[in-house]
Amino acid sequence: xxxxxxxxxxxAAEEFAGEVVLIDIEKGVYFSLQGAAGDLWRAxxxxxxxxxxxxxxxxxxxxxxxxxxxxxxxCRHDLVRETAAPPQADIACSVPAGGFAAPVxxxxxxxxxxxxxxxxxxxxxxxxxxxxPANFPDVS
Amino acid sequence: MxxxxxxxxxxxxxxxxxxxxxxxxxxxxxxxxxxxxATFTGRFHxxxxxxxxxxxxxxxxxxxxxxMLAADDxxxxxxxxxxxxxGALAASIPPPWNLPHTSPRHLERLHIDxxxxxxxxYDHDRRFWSICDxxxxxxxxxxxxxxxxxxxxxxxxxxxxxxxxxAKTRATLLHAGIVVHRGRGVLLAGPGGSGKSTTVMAAVAAxxxxxxxxxxxxxxxxxxxxxxxxxxxxxxFPAEPGGxxxxxxxxxxxxxxxxxxxxxxxxxxxxxxxxxVPLMALMQCVVSGQATTTIxxxxxxxxxxxxxxxxxxxxxxxxxxxxxxxxxxxRTVPAFTLALGTNPAEAIERLTVWIEGGGR
Numbered sequence: 001x002x003x004x005x006x007x008x009x010x011x012a013a014e015e016f017a018g019e020v021v022l023i024d025i026e027k028g029v030y031f032s033l034q035g036a037a038g039d040l041w042r043a044x045x046x047x048x049x050x051x052x053x054x055x056x057x058x059x060x061x062x063x064x065x066x067x068x069x070x071x072x073x074x075c076r077h078d079l080v081r082e083t084a085a086p087p088q089a090d091i092a093c094s095v096p097a098g099g100f101a102a103p104v105x106x107x108x109x110x111x112x113x114x115x116x117x118x119x120x121x122x123x124x125x126x127x128x129x130x131x132x133p134a135n136f137p138d139v140s
Numbered sequence: 141m142x143x144x145x146x147x148x149x150x151x152x153x154x155x156x157x158x159x160x161x162x163x164x165x166x167x168x169x170x171x172x173x174x175x176x177x178a179t180f181t182g183r184f185h186x187x188x189x190x191x192x193x194x195x196x197x198x199x200x201x202x203x204x205x206x207x208m209l210a211a212d213d214x215x216x217x218x219x220x221x222x223x224x225x226x227g228a229l230a231a232s233i234p235p236p237w238n239l240p241h242t243s244p245r246h247l248e249r250l251h252i253d254x255x256x257x258x259x260x261x262y263d264h265d266r267r268f269w270s271i272c273d274x275x276x277x278x279x280x281x282x283x284x285x286x287x288x289x290x291x292x293x294x295x296x297x298x299x300x301x302x303x304x305x306x307a308k309t310r311a312t313l314l315h316a317g318i319v320v321h322r323g324r325g326v327l328l329a330g331p332g333g334s335g336k337s338t339t340v341m342a343a344v345a346a347x348x349x350x351x352x353x354x355x356x357x358x359x360x361x362x363x364x365x366x367x368x369x370x371x372x373x374x375x376x377f378p379a380e381p382g383g384x385x386x387x388x389x390x391x392x393x394x395x396x397x398x399x400x401x402x403x404x405x406x407x408x409x410x411x412x413x414x415x416x417v418p419l420m421a422l423m424q425c426v427v428s429g430q431a432t433t434t435i436x437x438x439x440x441x442x443x444x445x446x447x448x449x450x451x452x453x454x455x456x457x458x459x460x461x462x463x464x465x466x467x468x469x470x471r472t473v474p475a476f477t478l479a480l481g482t483n484p485a486e487a488i489e490r491l492t493v494w495i496e497g498g499g500r
Contacts, residue, residue: 010244012452012460014467019441021467023449025459026244030449032441108445110331111453 002051004087005071005080007044015042022079029109031077035101036062037070044080049087062100070103077107156242160253163260166235167271170280173232174223183218185209185415186302187311187357187368191279192218197226200286204297207373207404209415220305222279222298226286234269234282237262250457259304259457266290272304279305291398295373296355299455302370307458311359311368312465315451318356318367318417319488320349321495325367325417327358328478329447330425335480337376338384339425339491342484344374344405345386348492349414352405358419358469365419365473372413375400384484419473421499422447428479433487435494436477443475474499 007013013022020033020041033041036057043053050071058064074080174194180201182193190211195201201224227233237249245252251260257274268283279301283289303313317328317336321343328336340353351369358367376385378394378401392408394401405413424438424446448466452459480487494500 012463014444014448014463016439016441016444016467016471019439021441021444021448021463023452023459023463025452025456028453030445032445034441108449111449 002049003082004047004049004085005044005053005075006047006083006085007041008079008081011079013041024078027078028111029077029107030111031079031108032104032106034104034106036067037074037103037105039096039100040067040070040074040103041079044074047083047085047087052087052089057100060100063102066103070105073105077105152242155240156253159239159242159251160256160258162239163251163258163271164256164273166269167273167278167280170225170232170234170269170282171223171278174225180224181214183211183214183216185211185368186220186370187306187309187359188361188366188416189219189309189311190216191220191222191302193222193224195224195226196232197224197228197286200224200226200228200283200289203286203294204281204289207295207371207402208297209369209372209413220277220279220302222281222301225280225282227282227284228286232282233284234267236267237264245457248456252457257308261300261457263290270298270300272301274305274308277305291396294395295375295397295402296371299355300457303455303462304458306357307461309359310361310465311357312458312462313355313370313451313455314358314447314462314466314469315354315454316356316447317353318351318369318414318419319343319491320351320414320417321492323417324420324495325351325414326491326495327356327367327419327422327473328425329422329443329450331450333427334425335427335478335484335487336425337374338484339478339480339487341374341376341386341389342488343491344409344412345388346485346488346492347412348488349412349417350374350405351414351417358465360468360472365469366416367419368416369413372404372406373402374405375402377401386484419469420495422470422473422475423478424475425478425480428481430479430481431483431486433481433490434477434479435490436479438475438477440470440475444470 011022020038022031057067174196177196178194179198180195184191249262260271262269266288271280317340318325337353340350351367353374356367357370375397388408392403394403422443448463452462
């Protein structure tokens, strides 16, 4: 059985017809999912087997390689992550009229600068403020 | 709490709740100190709601409320009571952040207790707390030294606290401006440099109204989306070339605000700051570089990308609520791209004709 994946619950998301807008607050990055990528996001609302999702989308006419690449993009951006939870068998996959459009996962980091320049992020992730990471460069 | 306190996963929930209780005790302490030595009270508009501000330092409170909209009836009930406490006068220095690390948001010195409705932020460099307890409708701005008040806090005071408070209502703050003409509002979104403030200033100079150029309140409380002014402030680069800032603003007595100049709209154009207006359109501002301004339909998703993330990243701590309400707004009110030409006055002429034509 292939690994199960589920949508990252710390990602804020809103859906429109044809587009899902997501925000990763901690990284300062936001995303636009269009075409079948939005359908994938909905499919991973609950734990699903990657293979089962691929099979389902391919059975409904989607390009298997494109779907696999899009799942890879979702994982790479930490929008979807592997889970130990047992995958649900049914796949929330309704085929749009005209079939699946090519999946598009677009990441926008133009606002990440707001987060990156904030010194509060230069802290020890385990201990929190005001302790700096052990490997933090001495700038004094 | 000790600076080196650690929480294991097993007790992190309890430790997080303990931090909430410690912050509530801090809030109680600060409110008590301010009430005992209050030298300032005022009541201000907060969208459809009102905020009572009590401070122990009249000079600081006046400075921080200079750009807020005073409510007519100062003695009427308020929805939020905000305490402004200075350590300078009453020897009340706020304690520093030393909460055990029980949340990823603690990396931002941001404590969120969703169940209790408490949010708190500590600025380590400027030594001030911003706290909002939605359950008791109380807020706190407590700064050690008034000379450390950041310049942006004068143009948009208490925005974190207001954002957290409004997160529990039908309203939200948005990083946007609003232009008003004949009782209808057009909300302008876009990142810095996209022309929001320039368009708002040109609109005011042309006799139109505004609810602000940078941060506004919107809500759907009366069956239709309405924009509200929160701050009576317009910021601009004083040395911007090409006459893009109307003389109305450049000739006014401005206060320095970082690299920008700050003027109150009510000082330069009395009556043009509009408290509330129904929204007829949302516009994503872009600088086209062309001679003329154009207005074209925009997909809702693209509009949300222009409105939601910039607001969420600017106003931390209620991001999901901000995105949800911005999405509801975008689903209801039509969205357009306002491709601004090189002449702001021409852009206002185009926008005025568009509004008078009912959005055509």
